[in-house]
Amino acid sequence: MKRFEWIKTIQLVLYILLTVIALVTIFRDDALYQTIASDPHVRLLSGILWLLMGLSFVFMFLDFGSYTDLKRENLALDQAIYSDTLTGVANRYSCDAYISQYLHRRMPKEMGCITLDLINLTQINQQYGHEGGDEAIREFSEILTEAARIKGAPEGATNCFIGRNGGNKFLAIFRSCSHEIISDFLLEVEQLEGRRETDGKVPLVYAVGVAFDEESSVKSLVELVALSDHRASQDEVHKRTEE
Helix, strand or coil: CHHHHHHHHHHHHHHHHHHHHHHHHHHHCHHHHHHHHHCHHHHHHHHHHHHHHHHHHHHHHHHHHHHHHHHHHHHHHHHHHHECCCCCCECHHHHHHHHHCCCCCCCCCCCEEEEEEECCHHHHHHHHHHHHHHHHHHHHHHHHHHHHECCCCCCCCECEEEEECCCCEEEEEECCCCHHHHHHHHHHHHHHHHHHHHCCCCCCCEEEEEEECCHHHCCCHHHHHHHHHHHHHCCHHHHHHHC
């Protein structure tokens, strides 16, 4: 796509440049101008050439239009493949694709993973219906996305991959992690959720599993994600709160 865009841009620039040179040459060369104006054969040939140049410009313009449409369609296709239709965050396929990047190489030591399970989703569905459950999932994903943003950085800047790993389970994978980053992230999630409850919305109860700085016990991102998932399932503090 990028190569096509560069080629078409260069083609358009050269076309405009040559057109300007041709016009300047014709109007500055009196003999040439008079020849074209007085000789019907030369005038016919010049007309055909200008017609061809005009058609070339039209087709280049159509190419740019087609390219823009194709780019938009590819973006929509990527959105459909890699993004969760309900929340807009990375979907299960995208989570697997992200993790697969590290299948055949050693995981960087500074990577960390948090699994978050929305454990009262069943109760929300029973009380408010599936629409209420869908809304809870959307709002929880927004909380995680907001909490992952780097404070003081440009809008959307993040050090974290946020994905919905199926159902009520979410992943937060930090590429450059620390215990402080994890604490700040979880605190931000808690505070954002607290604001929701203050606004009178149904509480979102979630279990948390953290895997980071595991030394030699975890060697791959797959193992790190599995460990965080296991710890989320054992998060008795949040489960007791939910009960």
